[in-house]
Amino acid sequence: MDKMPVQDSTPITAEASLKHLPLIGLPNAGKSTLFNLLTGGSRKVSNYSGITVEASRGELLTNSNDSSILYELIDLPGIYNLTPTSYDEGVTVATLLELEPQYNFEKVIILLDWHRIAPSLGMALGVLKRVGNKAIIIINKDDDQEVTIEDRKKLQDILGVPVLPITALDADLQTIDHFIRTEKPYSKKDLGAESLPITPLSASYLPSSLTGHNQLKIIPGKKGEEAVANEINCNLEESHRILDGLQTKNFKRSGLSEKIDKIVLHPLLGGLIFFAIFYLIFNAIYSWAGPIMGLTEQVVLMTGDWIGSYLPQGVFKSLIVDALFSGVGGVVIFLPQIMILFFLLSLLEQSGYISRAAFISDRVMSFFGLGGKAFLPYMSGYACAIPGIMAARTIPSQKERLATIMTLPLITCSARLPVYILLIGTFVPSYTVFKIFNTQALSFFFLYFLGSFMALIIAKILRLSAFKGGPSNFLIDLPQYERPSIRAALKQSWQKGRNFLKKAGTIILALSILIWLLSTFPKVSQEKIQGLTDQQSASIQLEHSALGQLGHFIEPVIEPIGMNWKIGVGLLVSFGARELFVSAMGTLYALGEVDEESEGLRAKLIAEVDPDTGKKVFDLATAWSILFFFVFSLQCTSTLAILKKETGGWRIPLITFTYMLVLAYGSSFIVYRLLS
Amino acid sequence: MIKTLAELKAGEEAHLKDFTKNPALHFKLLSLGVLPGDLIKVLSCAPFGGPIAFKHGEATTFAMRKKEAKEIIVQINAQEERAP
Numbered sequence: 001m002d003k004m005p006v007q008d009s010t011p012i013t014a015e016a017s018l019k020h021l022p023l024i025g026l027p028n029a030g031k032s033t034l035f036n037l038l039t040g041g042s043r044k045v046s047n048y049s050g051i052t053v054e055a056s057r058g059e060l061l062t063n064s065n066d067s068s069i070l071y072e073l074i075d076l077p078g079i080y081n082l083t084p085t086s087y088d089e090g091v092t093v094a095t096l097l098e099l100e101p102q103y104n105f106e107k108v109i110i111l112l113d114w115h116r117i118a119p120s121l122g123m124a125l126g127v128l129k130r131v132g133n134k135a136i137i138i139i140n141k142d143d144d145q146e147v148t149i150e151d152r153k154k155l156q157d158i159l160g161v162p163v164l165p166i167t168a169l170d171a172d173l174q175t176i177d178h179f180i181r182t183e184k185p186y187s188k189k190d191l192g193a194e195s196l197p198i199t200p201l202s203a204s205y206l207p208s209s210l211t212g213h214n215q216l217k218i219i220p221g222k223k224g225e226e227a228v229a230n231e232i233n234c235n236l237e238e239s240h241r242i243l244d245g246l247q248t249k250n251f252k253r254s255g256l257s258e259k260i261d262k263i264v265l266h267p268l269l270g271g272l273i274f275f276a277i278f279y280l281i282f283n284a285i286y287s288w289a290g291p292i293m294g295l296t297e298q299v300v301l302m303t304g305d306w307i308g309s310y311l312p313q314g315v316f317k318s319l320i321v322d323a324l325f326s327g328v329g330g331v332v333i334f335l336p337q338i339m340i341l342f343f344l345l346s347l348l349e350q351s352g353y354i355s356r357a358a359f360i361s362d363r364v365m366s367f368f369g370l371g372g373k374a375f376l377p378y379m380s381g382y383a384c385a386i387p388g389i390m391a392a393r394t395i396p397s398q399k400e401r402l403a404t405i406m407t408l409p410l411i412t413c414s415a416r417l418p419v420y421i422l423l424i425g426t427f428v429p430s431y432t433v434f435k436i437f438n439t440q441a442l443s444f445f446f447l448y449f450l451g452s453f454m455a456l457i458i459a460k461i462l463r464l465s466a467f468k469g470g471p472s473n474f475l476i477d478l479p480q481y482e483r484p485s486i487r488a489a490l491k492q493s494w495q496k497g498r499n500f501l502k503k504a505g506t507i508i509l510a511l512s513i514l515i516w517l518l519s520t521f522p523k524v525s526q527e528k529i530q531g532l533t534d535q536q537s538a539s540i541q542l543e544h545s546a547l548g549q550l551g552h553f554i555e556p557v558i559e560p561i562g563m564n565w566k567i568g569v570g571l572l573v574s575f576g577a578r579e580l581f582v583s584a585m586g587t588l589y590a591l592g593e594v595d596e597e598s599e600g601l602r603a604k605l606i607a608e609v610d611p612d613t614g615k616k617v618f619d620l621a622t623a624w625s626i627l628f629f630f631v632f633s634l635q636c637t638s639t640l641a642i643l644k645k646e647t648g649g650w651r652i653p654l655i656t657f658t659y660m661l662v663l664a665y666g667s668s669f670i671v672y673r674l675l676s
Numbered sequence: 677m678i679k680t681l682a683e684l685k686a687g688e689e690a691h692l693k694d695f696t697k698n699p700a701l702h703f704k705l706l707s708l709g710v711l712p713g714d715l716i717k718v719l720s721c722a723p724f725g726g727p728i729a730f731k732h733g734e735a736t737t738f739a740m741r742k743k744e745a746k747e748i749i750v751q752i753n754a755q756e757e758r759a760p
């Protein structure tokens with residue numbers, strides 16, 4: 001549902017006054033945190049490596065005060081050194097070497113991570129050799145002000161560039177801003193000339209137009225590997241020498257982190273904790289949100305009734321009550337679930353647990369042919385497939401990356417939430433099993449599990465056929481645990497909640513009005529409904545409408561999976577956006593009714609009776625059939641678009657869409673037959 | 677005594693001797709700040725031949741698969757052997 005901020009790809013014509021400042025640093029060093037602080041942006045920040053996978057620009061907040069020079073910060077993916085090992089690192093290296101023509105660099109900000117100062121400084125030394133005449137250094141995560149003034153001076157002398165220790169979590173904006181604007185390299189040394197040795201494999205992660213760049217020296221074979229290893233090795237040794245000369249002892253990880261890891265990474269306990277955490281999250285979404293949702297639903301209904309009572313009978317009233325309140329309003333009531341989901345995910349991401357989860361699940365993932373790096377994109381997929389698909393850029397092997405991308409839309413994203421909750425809450429009987437588990441919450445968890453499990457199975461099939469290969473190597477750093485900030489989690493939750501409302505107020509609203517139009521017109525002639533009750537004429541009118549006719553047209557296709565024409569129409573429109581299923585059902589059921597006292601959609605669904613057979617339309621079998629359809633099918637145009645963008649063609653999105661549709665239809669068919 | 681990294685048990689420590697066999701792994705370890713000769717400690721092994729977590733120095737923790745750990749040669753010093 002939420003989209004990555006769309007990159008403005010038009011190159012900036014180098015205006016004299018606009019200067020760009022790229023942020024270079026290790027993954028997880030806090031680049032995006034600093035970027036958000038200085039630009040007021042809202043880039044995603046998490047306590048694990050590989051969050052940022054594309055460049056993004058933002059103007060410094062203080063540009064408005066001092067307009068002599070406008071600065072724009074560029075947030076980049078993290079790198080360990082100048083030898084890219086995946087596409088996201090390639091973006092940073094290419095940008096840094098000014099290979100991207102759209103930037104006008106004045107300075108390069110190197111962000112060191114005090115928690116990992118030795119490798120940070122090693123990376124920085126490599127960067128200084130190339131762009132030393134432009135660099136300034138900020139040391140982040142110096143939370144306890146351990147870097148002394150003397151040490152800072154010493155570093156400046158040795159490196160020849162200004163150094164500022166900060167903690168981005170609690171920083172003085174003025175100081176950092178001033179530092180960035182005024183400080184310059186001391187240029188005592190002649191830095192910034194050396195060429196960069198690189199292997200052909202690494203070069204393949206850079207844009208092909210750049211391989212001829214004069215600073216790049218592509219060395220094939222063993223020689224190349226040696227040259228690269230030598231380069232990194234030298235920088236690291238140099239870094240240790242410099243750090244040994246400082247008074248400040250290097251950062252020491254708190255003993256607590258290790259103690260937690262003893263439990264969390266424990267061979268047996270670790271797996272239990274893994275399941276418990278995820279179960280708790282999904283259970284919380286389901287049960288905490290229930291009462292709040294009931295309340296919001298009441299408010300929406302009552303407001304609808306109240307406004308409706310002032311409107312004259314007719315088409316306009318129907319538009320307001322049936323399209324707006326029953327349609328869009330039906331979607332909006334799921335706001336609490338969305339906000340709780342993102343609140344909890346944010347807490348989990350900040351804590352540093354996600355990399356541990358990748359550790360725990362690696363055995364399973366690698367069985368299905370995926371490396372540890374695939375876990376993180378999958379994890380993002382629980383929020384939305386789009387950032388997940390982009391995050392797959394961190395996977396070095398192209399085949400493994402494609403297998404991940406093609407299965408990612410099977411992971412249950414937040415757009416499926418409303419449908420799951422609507423149907424489970426309405427049709428799955430609620431009772432307690434094994435003393436603590438609620439059947440509805442369990443069903444909910446099961447659907448999440450089902451999607452993820454199927455993603456792994458398809459990945460395995462792909463890895464055995466079209467994208468043959470074993471899992472790539474797995475080497476991840478496990479960052480220090482951090483106490484999650486409630487404020488940051490609330491902010492994230494609020495932001496996603498707002499995006500959700502925005503989507504409801506724009507796309508969903510527009511399409512809901514369209515659905516209403518198509519299900520209200522054309523009007524039946526008066527003779528046809530003469531002498532019928534209001535109820536009968538309303539339902540004849542609905543069947544006569546454009547959508548009604550369409551619904552009857554597709555009925556033969558959806559009948560085998562236990563659905564009537566109204567659900568069929570809901571499924572059809574949900575290919576525009578999954579939430580539309582809920583709004584379309586709301587509108588269709590509201591139009592077919594003439595009750596003065598309007599009741600919630602859930603009550604209407606339970607009550608509906610098939611006019612031919614006299615049986616209930618919705619039973620457990622139908623509900624599960626719809627649910628399975630939603631677990632497996634790719635009903636999201638934005639996902640198709642991003643698939644095309646990330647794979648450079650329509651082939652992958654088309655194949656993905658098709659296999660998921662086949663899965664969806666097939667499983668719905670089987671489930672319906674089994675249950676009815 | 678010379679062993680591969682995969683043979684160490686949780687809690688054991690050893691000095692890295694040679695990890696140049698697999699270039700990708702070699703670069704990655706260097707990037708994390710791990711140098712030949714450094715002391716490295718096993719924190720935990722995931723079950724069923726899953727990955728192994730290591731601690732390096734005071735500030736770095738990382739994990740790799742057993743398969744990769746087999747390609748890394750380590751040396752356990754005599755006195756470290758006695759006091760695990």
Ligand SMILES: Nc1nc2c(ncn2[C@@H]2O[C@H](COP(=O)(O)OP(=O)(O)OP(=O)(O)O)[C@@H](O)[C@H]2O)c(=O)[nH]1
Pocket residue numbers: 025026027028029030031032033034044045046047048049050051052053076077078079140141142143166167168169170349350482
């Ligand atoms: N202790 C501490 N943590 C910080 C500080 N600044 C940022 N963090 C945390 O470090 C983690 C990583 O922050 P990000 O901003 O996502 O890091 P990044 O450099 O953008 O990472 P990638 O996008 O993966 O390259 C988050 O959990 C932040 O909350 C700091 O000054 N001190």
Ligand SMILES: [Mg+2]
Pocket residue numbers: 031032033044045051052076077
């Ligand atoms: Mg980032």
